Every structure is written in C-alpha cells, then in structure tokens.
Amino acid sequence: MDFNLRLDPGALVNLDGVKGNAAGVQVTDSDLVVNLGSEFAAQISRGAIDTVKAMDDPRPEVYFPMGVSAAAQKLGRDTVCIVTSYDGLVEVDLNQEVQGEGRPVAPRTGGGSGRQSDSYTPPSALATWGRVLGVIVALVILWELITHGLFPLVVAIIVLLILAAVARAVITSMRVRNAQRDAGPAERAPIPFRRLIVSVEDPQGFISALNQRGAARPVS
Numbered sequence: 001m002d003f004n005l006r007l008d009p010g011a012l013v014n015l016d017g018v019k020g021n022a023a024g025v026q027v028t029d030s031d032l033v034v035n036l037g038s039e040f041a042a043q044i045s046r047g048a049i050d051t052v053k054a055m056d057d058p059r060p061e062v063y064f065p066m067g068v069s070a071a072a073q074k075l076g077r078d079t080v081c082i083v084t085s086y087d088g089l090v091e092v093d094l095n096q097e098v099q100g101e102g103r104p105v106a107p108r109t110g111g112g113s114g115r116q117s118d119s120y121t122p123p124s125a126l127a128t129w130g131r132v133l134g135v136i137v138a139l140v141i142l143w144e145l146i147t148h149g150l151f152p153l154v155v156a157i158i159v160l161l162i163l164a165a166v167a168r169a170v171i172t173s174m175r176v177r178n179a180q181r182d183a184g185p186a187e188r189a190p191i192p193f194r195r196l197i198v199s200v201e202d203p204q205g206f207i208s209a210l211n212q213r214g215a216a217r218p219v220s
Contacts, residue, residue, distance in 0.1 A: 004200065006084060006200055007084050023036050032092070032210065041101055042101070084199050088200050089199050091197050099190050
C-alpha cells in the first residue's frame, strides 16, 4: 500500500531533490519503504518494527524543523525525522538499528539549523572598529548637512544607501544559488537510525497497514 506524505505549503522548498508526487512511504508484506528522492531512502523489514503510533506536534518543547533531520533534541540521537507537515505525524520505533541512505543529515538542535559554513571567517577587531568609525563619520556628515539646510540631499543619500544594500543582498543570494546549483547533489551516505518520524496524509491507515499480521505492536 502506498501512502503520500502530507505536504504543507513550502515544505519542500529546501529539498531540491524531492518532488511531491514521487515522495512517500510504501507498506509491503515484508517491508516499510521510505522514499524522499535524493534526500533520503530506506527499506525497513517489518520484523524490525517494534511499535507504531500517532504523534502530536512536539513543538515548542522540541525543536522540530521542516525537512529531513537527525538527532533531534529530546527525541533521541538515533531518530530520523521526515517532517513535511506538522499534522499526520507517525512515530515508528524499531527493535534494532537499521540503515537508510541519502544526503548527509545534519543534527538539529534548538540553537539553530545545525549547519554552518566552514568558510566563514569572523571579522577582525581592526575591521570591526573601522566599521564603527565609518558609521560615526557618516552620522557626523549627515548631521552637518542637515544643520546647513541640505535635508533633501540627506534623504537622497539614505535612499541610495538602502538601494545599494538591497542590490548587494540580491547579488549575494544569486551567487549562493548558482554555487549550489553548480555543485550538484551531495554524495549519498549511509544513515543509521532506530526511530523514524514521518508525516503522512492518512496516518491511521498507515498505522493500520503496519499493524496488520502482527508486524508491529500497536500503541494506544
């Protein structure tokens, strides 16, 4: 039986390798198959499934981001979360470690996304003070222009500075997107886990399918 993922608007925005109509889970007589395109895939023997149950949205107690994440805070470091909606969540506990495959999944904690560029270099103290002095000098110049009755010129300068900042942000964003597109997908890697959390359109049907023939112990 095939079960579609429940998709909230924008759920796949950061998952370039996933198409909504090609992502989902499948319950066969012997396996639970998870397909999330190039992001994540797993084939789990139904004999490895211990319990399956509906799950409430754990926010705000648990940092629970959209997308694919692992080692979610307070959910266990052996947990893989496939969150495309905060409704229809199902928790599948396993009686042994199994292995999926996909792009490397970053640990997520409440402190942020868990991803930080290795190329980032904090500005030096000299550069920081140079920026502070530059701001002070600019404010002094603007004040002098205002006191000499050149307020329209001040407004024009501020508008130009805002436009320059917006243009810089747009150009930087375009460069990042082009770099990501040229880099191509990350190499697939093994991802071990003992618990799976997934959001599906028909959670009760999904749970019933997994509980058929005693493959999993139902949890009320």
